[in-house]
Amino acid sequence: MESLRRGPRFSSIRLHCRALAQPRRCFLPNNLRVRTLQTHSRSSTASRQQPHPPLVFAFDIDGVLLRGETVLPAAKRALARLEGANPTGLKIPYILITNGGGISEEDRCRKLSKQLGFDIKPTQYVQSHTVLKSVVHKYAEKPIMVFGGKFDEVRKVAEGYGFEKVYTTLDVMAWNPNVWPFHELTAEERASTKPVDFSRTPISAAFVFHDPRNWALDVQILCDLVQSGGIIGAPYLPVSEQNKVDLVFCNPDLLWRAAFDRPRLGQGAFREAFQAVYHALTGKRYPYVQYGKPSEVTYKFAEKVLVDRLEELSGRRPAVSPEVYMVGDNPESDIAGANAAKWSSVLVRTGVFDPAQGPPAHTPTHIAEDVEEAVEWAIRREMERAG
Ligand SMILES: [Mg+2]
Structure with a gap:
């Protein structure tokens, strides 16, 4: 099983950014002004030729994107960022990893696509029993x-x-x-x-x-x-x-x-x-x-799904693995598993985690109010790290 292990990440991202860079300014959604990258020019084969972005995301679902059957308001805005409405101008790949299940991956993705308003494919979905x-x-x-x-x-x-x-x-x-x-x-x-x-x-x-x-x-x-x-x-x-x-x-x-x-x-x-x-x-x-988060076997399985998803979007295997950001609401599963897998982790306050009960049992890389803030923070962090 191929895994996402970071190689010479920073230098590679810098090269990647220089290759794309064009003097231009834009705004992050929270109006923080930053230097940005050239919007990737769209051609007839754009999706097959997109460069690999410097980061990818893995999202938990319950307490991050949904609560029960209700879509959390920040979820659609966060996914819109990943579809290209972000300072890199690139589509940023993401997968969903949930400890939920009970129906087929195909059926759940059809339902999620309808709820979230974005096409979620079975190739970007890992549920507890996958x-x-x-x-x-x-x-x-x-x-x-x-x-x-x-x-x-x-x-x-x-x-x-x-x-x-x-x-x-x-x-x-x-x-x-x-x-x-x-x-x-x-x-x-x-x-x-x-x-x-x-x-x-x-x-x-x-x-x-x-x-x-x-x-x-x-x-x-x-x-x-x-x-x-x-x-x-x-x-x-x-x-x-x-x-x-x-x-x-x-x-x-x-x-x-x-x-x-x-x-x-x-x-x-x-x-x-x-x-x-x-x-x-x-x-x-x-x-x-x-099995399930935070088990190592589930995160290894998810890493393979992420690599496959990157190849699906760009048409080639990534030479250098991008930084993986896990966004979750449960310190015991989402954050513990991500930390053990050497991913970056963002804990959101829209689910199980209750700040009133003290610090989380597993310390995330960052704590964000909701999934939109988590995505904005991670993109900003990678751009700043890339210089
Ligand atoms: Mg959850």
Whole structure:
């Protein structure tokens, strides 16, 4: 996997700027007067010939661009800057990295494009479970169980990735309602199920794709799976390498920012609920793999997406990696992951982070009021650094 590692960045940017420079003045959006770069001349192949800009962005979504279904006012103005309304005159590439998910990348990008008013392509979008595309080969033909989301939406996403035998906890309820007697399937839930005999179907892995909707049912079935070597209803066994069910969580967020006034419990809270119950039953925590921000594997995956996006816009691979700026609202995920990846990080005040509760747990490169201010600050910083 190719990664974005900074080479001789400053000298390269200076050369790049000199090559483009034309005596000209303009205004940053906040009216700060700075020396600027020549607007890139547009030709019929402009998008294929654009020079690489000195910086690229990775944005979190919830609490940065959106809150619930509402677009934050600064989001559209920030994206307009990246589409060329900035002192460099260049389109500045960006990707979105979210710990959200539950639907396909294509469907989410269609929705985001409509909400934000800019074309967001799947090639610039990484959601919590996108990284699972890289492990499909390991499980493609084995039965797996997916958790989270409504009805069988997550099953469809998993099948779209290439997993062939995908089951849900609602399938388990349709097979045997006594598994969890405190829930009765609704007609719509039943219509989403697949018939399968779980007593003859060893599940090799459990993937928590998205936030579970029925924690009690899902904790029960997860406990059944991991204690019985993947066969629901079979006798409980000590966990060993031979009978271990792989457990994968895609989003570690304990909290996330939705439309409600206070942050809501996220998938990380479900993981802790499961582990607390499992610990009470066995005296141990169950081993698991964690994807999503701030995991290293997710940031490595995002770096590859960024390099591909740069090539898509300019028609060639970047010789020198530009500075990456992560803009997020959650110090524990956005800022921690960006800092570990050696990116610059900007923490905004429109989401989870509450300055009234003290300094953030992970120190960002900069704190901004909102995403527009974050973008303006980063562009100004790179231009000043380039001289
Ligand atoms: Mg967020």
